[in-house]
Amino acid sequence: xxxxxxRTWLWFAAACYLAGFVLGTVAVIRxxxxxxxxxxxxxxxxxxxxxxxxxxxGLEVKGCPLGNTFELFQFTAWSAIALYLxxxxxxxLSLLGYFxxxxxxxxxxxxxxxxxxxxxxxxxxxxxxxxIEFHAALALFSxxxxxxxxxxxxxxxxxxxxxxxxxxxxxxxxxxxxRELDHISLRLLSFGVLLLTASLGVGGIYLMDASAxxxxxxxxxxxxxxxxxxxxxxxxxxxxxVGKRLAWCLIALFGIVLLSLPLVSGGNxxxxxxxITANR
Amino acid sequence: MNLPVLFLxxxxxxxxxxxxREKLALGSxxxxxxxxxxxxxxxxxxxxxxxxxxxxxxxxIADSPETLQxxxxxxxxxxxxxxxAFASVSHQALGPAxxxxxxxxxxxxxxxxxxxTEILGQVKNAYxxxxxxxxxxxxxxxxxxxxxxxxxxxxTHTAITEGQISVANVAVDLALKIFGDLASTRILLLGAxxxxxxxxxxxxxxxAGSLTVASRxxxxxxxxxxxxxxxxxxxxxxxxxLADYSIVVGSTAAPDVVVTLADTVAxxxxxxAEPLFFIDLxxxxxxxxxxxxxxxxxxxxxxxxxxxxxxxxxxxxxxVVHARKIVVEKAAALWKQVESQAGGGV
Numbered sequence: 001x002x003x004x005x006x007r008t009w010l011w012f013a014a015a016c017y018l019a020g021f022v023l024g025t026v027a028v029i030r031x032x033x034x035x036x037x038x039x040x041x042x043x044x045x046x047x048x049x050x051x052x053x054x055x056x057x058g059l060e061v062k063g064c065p066l067g068n069t070f071e072l073f074q075f076t077a078w079s080a081i082a083l084y085l086x087x088x089x090x091x092x093l094s095l096l097g098y099f100x101x102x103x104x105x106x107x108x109x110x111x112x113x114x115x116x117x118x119x120x121x122x123x124x125x126x127x128x129x130x131x132i133e134f135h136a137a138l139a140l141f142s143x144x145x146x147x148x149x150x151x152x153x154x155x156x157x158x159x160x161x162x163x164x165x166x167x168x169x170x171x172x173x174x175x176x177x178x179r180e181l182d183h184i185s186l187r188l189l190s191f192g193v194l195l196l197t198a199s200l201g202v203g204g205i206y207l208m209d210a211s212a213x214x215x216x217x218x219x220x221x222x223x224x225x226x227x228x229x230x231x232x233x234x235x236x237x238x239x240x241x242v243g244k245r246l247a248w249c250l251i252a253l254f255g256i257v258l259l260s261l262p263l264v265s266g267g268n269x270x271x272x273x274x275x276i277t278a279n280r
Numbered sequence: 281m282n283l284p285v286l287f288l289x290x291x292x293x294x295x296x297x298x299x300x301r302e303k304l305a306l307g308s309x310x311x312x313x314x315x316x317x318x319x320x321x322x323x324x325x326x327x328x329x330x331x332x333x334x335x336x337x338x339x340x341i342a343d344s345p346e347t348l349q350x351x352x353x354x355x356x357x358x359x360x361x362x363x364x365a366f367a368s369v370s371h372q373a374l375g376p377a378x379x380x381x382x383x384x385x386x387x388x389x390x391x392x393x394x395x396x397t398e399i400l401g402q403v404k405n406a407y408x409x410x411x412x413x414x415x416x417x418x419x420x421x422x423x424x425x426x427x428x429x430x431x432x433x434x435x436t437h438t439a440i441t442e443g444q445i446s447v448a449n450v451a452v453d454l455a456l457k458i459f460g461d462l463a464s465t466r467i468l469l470l471g472a473x474x475x476x477x478x479x480x481x482x483x484x485x486x487x488a489g490s491l492t493v494a495s496r497x498x499x500x501x502x503x504x505x506x507x508x509x510x511x512x513x514x515x516x517x518x519x520x521x522l523a524d525y526s527i528v529v530g531s532t533a534a535p536d537v538v539v540t541l542a543d544t545v546a547x548x549x550x551x552x553a554e555p556l557f558f559i560d561l562x563x564x565x566x567x568x569x570x571x572x573x574x575x576x577x578x579x580x581x582x583x584x585x586x587x588x589x590x591x592x593x594x595x596x597x598x599x600v601v602h603a604r605k606i607v608v609e610k611a612a613a614l615w616k617q618v619e620s621q622a623g624g625g626v
Contacts (some may be wrong), residue, residue, distance in 0.1 A: 244575060
């Protein structure tokens with residue numbers, strides 16, 4: 001067990017998420033309901049492996065492992081799964097486990113498959129400051145919430161398509177109702193904005209003390225993400241942006257958020273990054 | 281010496297037309313008396329009577345073929361039905377074939393509406409009634425209890441009960457896909473026709489929140505509202521109150537569109553995030569077809585619903601072979617158990 005590296009554990013996790021997705025796909029193709037308990041078990045196993053892998057990384061960097069794009073993708077997937085394990089048990093939203101395993105498999109496999117994303121890592125990014133670390137973890141956790149929100153938005157689009165075009169069999173027959181998806185999306189959006197606001201609040205206090213340590217792209221990107229999600233939330237609460245248009249906005253926005261992750265993870269200078277030479 | 285035999289004797293929709301089934305059906309007030317008389321026939325060890333609108337069937341343990349003949353005669357005499365006519369429409373099965381038949385019946389495979397689930401409740405009631413009258417014994421107890429388990433297994437492991445096959449229930453299923461839970465929905469029924477009433481009842485039976493009836497004649501609307509435990513809405517207020525309802529069922533005989541695109545656009549300005557589901561069962565149609573293009577508005581007409589019902593029916597039929605295979609396997613296993621339990625006979 002000692003010989004297994006953090007990346008090995010993260011591969012195990014990716015394999016579990018992939019297994020969940022494959023089993024779900026087989027069930028959907030056969031038009032059979034996949035046992036929610038089985039999906040929950042598979043995803044939970046993946047979550048345990050991923051937690052352990054990230055823990056090993058955390059021990060190495062002596063903090064939250066958020067030092068490069070690979071770690072950001074891993075942490076986002078981990079946050080989404082953590083949230084699914086709570087939401088899945090509470091709301092019993094049909095197919096959410098299937099879509100979450102697809103998202104987590106995509107994020108983790110992609111991050112593991114691109115060696116360049118984990119070739120170097122910024123070190124001492126939190127300077128031993130708990131609040132900076134807390135700010136970063138909160139921000140990334142909110143990204144996890146937004147990733148789950150993207151899934152519910154995608155499920156909403158699929159359900160609307162199914163009902164409008166009258167394609168009611170296969171995958172569509174297992175989708176949750178329009179209203180359930182709308183309610184859960186609104187909760188996730190509110191929760192995500194709340195987390196990101198809190199993260200920015202904590203980060204703002206830090207920025208006053210050490211603005212020189214913050215990457216140039218990080219501040220505008222993070223603020224833009226917060227502003228975009230906050231605007232959507234306000235529009236949704238005022239019923240100005242609803243239904244399919246809201247869902248598409250959320251999907252598109254998360255795509256942009258993912259693309260902006262390298263900007264958020266970047267440091268001020270290339271000297272910030274340290275090559276990873278450990279046994280991987 | 282004859283050994284006791286497990287038997288099934290009866291008549292069902294397969295071989296007996298409605299007018300004969302009416303004559304064979306035991307009314308609820310006459311059933312206990314017949315049950316008692318039949319159960320006390322010489323040689324009758326156990327007996328259960330399944331009496332539904334589509335079948336009258338006796339399941340039991342008889343000492344000999346003569347006992348079965350006595351049952352036939354007693355039943356025909358009780359119903360005033362010619363024995364030769366009964367012989368031509370009735371069916372009979374013994375031993376494993378009787379078990380197989382019971383499993384097919386309980387799982388909905390033998391039903392007129394393939395895969396319907398009501399029959400399992402009716403079989404359970406028949407068994408409960410037989411237990412109350414102390415006419416079941418070790419064999420019927422085992423056979424019926426296992427039949428319930430196997431019927432449930434077949435329903436969950438095949439798709440024979442999946443998808444609704446009546447227009448009204450298809451509409452309810454679609455509403456569930458939109459609203460999830462019907463308890464908080466408000467339904468507006470336009471028109472007081474039979475199909476609208478059936479659909480409204482289907483919604484109520486699945487837990488719909490509140491129902492309002494609107495008809496060109498307020499008196500007719502109030503009459504139907506009383507029957508359905510609903511409220512009535514004057515016809516001229518329909519457009520103004522459209523936004524208050526989540527589900528609108530159109531079933532009028534009006535020659536023109538009753539709910540226009542403009543009415544719906546106005547209603548959606550109020551509803552916005554809340555979906556609106558139109559079910560248009562009328563011919564000519566009550567709802568302007570263009571409303572389907574609006575965000576958060578869903579429209580299904582009679583043809584759409586009929587197509588879904590037909591597709592569900594076809595999907596169920598495709599599962600019959602799989603379900604019948606399970607019935608054969610389970611019946612064979614159960615028959616072995618019954619034989620070893622009885623130690624001979626049955």
